[in-house]
Amino acid sequence: MSILQVQNVNKSFSGLRALNNVNLTVEEGHVHAIIGPNGAGKSTLLNCFVGRLTPDTGTVTFNGTSLVGKSPHEINQVGVARVFQTPEIFGDLTLLENVMIPTLAKRDGAFALNAWARVDGERAVIEKAEHLLEDVGLADKRDVLANSLSRGDKRRLELAMCLVQDPKLLLLDEPTAGMSRADTNATIDLLKRIGERGITKIVIEHDMHVVFSLAHKISVLAQGTVIAEGKPDDIKGDPRVQEAYLGGAHL
Amino acid sequence: MQDNTPRNDLILFACFSIAVLAMPLWTAPFGADYPDLLQKFAIYGIFAIGFNILFGLTGYLSFGHAAFLGVGSYTAVWAFKLLTMNVLPAVLFGVIFAGIFAAAIGFLSLRRTGIYFSILTLAFAQMSYNLAYSVLTPLTNGETGLQLRGTDPRLLDSLLGVATPDGLPSPNLFGFELLGYPSFYFCAVMLIIAFYLALRITRSPFGTMLRAIKSNQNRLSYTGVNTRPYAMAAFVISGMYAGLAGSLLAVTDPLAGAERMQWTASGEVVLMTILGGAGTMLGPILGAGIIKYFENIFSAFNDATLHSIFGFLPHWLSDPLVAVLGLFVGDGWQLTLGALFMVIVIFLPGGLMEGATRLIQLTRRKRPDGGSSEDAAGSRRAFHAGE
Ligand SMILES: Nc1ncnc2c1ncn2[C@@H]1O[C@H](COP(=O)(O)OP(=O)(O)OP(=O)(O)O)[C@@H](O)[C@H]1O
């Protein structure tokens, strides 16, 4: 069963065709990788899913409801979470607060005038957030301000902020960029583990090692067009892909 | 987060309450122990606490908060004129009307962020100021200002058969006249209540969301939070605080003029908050106190006072000294304030509270067996939630 359907999506930036008739179907429970050279339109495509951009034409349907025209918080509330290419975190708040905020947003909805309770009395929320920090290996930095983290750690924090919401669909824009080999492997393990929880994932990744060890299905994007789609093994052998992308990259 | 335990907050609140109620005692050495000035400390403290809920927590910098102060004052004087000289309805209606007014201005201004938001609030406040002088004169009595009259109806008072004294009545709390120290203590109790509410808001999940807006509004919306109503709620709450302060100004002196809504008054509360430390619990109140102190004490200094202070010096030394210092007192007190503000912003961007925290850490570090790792963690957290 498919959880996300993208049909004939087009997006131009003052003449530049960033997305050209993109069609995509993501199966529930799958890891769907999107690969392609720099500037292919991968991030732009995710922007069209989460409400940062509105497609010029075309439809994006998630679990039967259209995401086009919805605002970012509404899209998150129906179960879509995203890790950004450049980490988006709450830099001057502690790691614990960073993870508590999405937990509260999931529990209380888009707005709640919860001004009398004490935030440090929210035991269940704190425990859940601590648990997630442990999962991504940041438990010991619980009370540190997020700004002081390394780039790789910021990305893992952002991952924890998304995972704590138990999203139905998780969008990952280069989740291992800036990480050491060891950290990358740890993140792959983590993503595999959460795969067992049945979260559908769309992963944008330049690291082919990550792509081929995670993905059920791969779409190759070049200059805003999907040029190939299929299982990892098919993609590896596809000459068009070799030419457009893999030829110039490390396989 | 261990710094802000319920127990520490209780201690903070208790110390704050005692300090406020004992103000007449400890302000005496500074020559500030007269009710007129003390109640100004309390009132502008409330104004700054409220402003800090918006600016300190969400980062939205309003340049129009004096408008809500003005609405609070006008409403309170109208309550005195139409209903009763009892201060409670005046304060209540002052807060409510300022809140409604803030909701309207916030609804329009919060469509933008950053500098555009600031300019919008400034524009709306200046509009209100000009309206008070022109179209709205039936409500505001224009340049003369809104005053009590012997012929005011005071419906509730006459209904309840409260005796009207000869001349103008003074504000009272169920018959107890609020003049001099009683009036200060009424403002002081209001300040304590205002502080307690702000403390609860800051420590609540709602307060955490407000700080998240300041930190990264984008991330917050991709996290499923609708940031607009949060900012709106903060704006209205801080408008209500301003309304409370405005109505208390009318309680201490039942007169309302439009100059209270001028942009300089809006700018003043920004200075108070930044001077003391935006985002901290005590900073804005400290800033308000210092600015009101300068305004009242330094502006009263003149060359004669300076001469008597430096009388022990020979004339050739004291005359030029007085001539230079004379620029910074009297009408020039704002020069002193400006200089102080520059020094603070350049060297202590976190305001006076940052200075205080640094001092405390310095003394702690000097202790040989002080837990230094704990200190380091503390410094990293020092400013995110106030102390
Ligand atoms: N907001 C924008 N305004 C104008 N042009 C944009 C905007 N966002 C993206 N583009 C352009 O659209 C094209 C696709 O960009 P996009 O960021 O989607 O690429 P990408 O596949 O994510 O690349 P990378 O691998 O470098 O992240 C690029 O040419 C980019 O310059």
Ligand SMILES: [Mg+2]
């Ligand atoms: Mg990208």
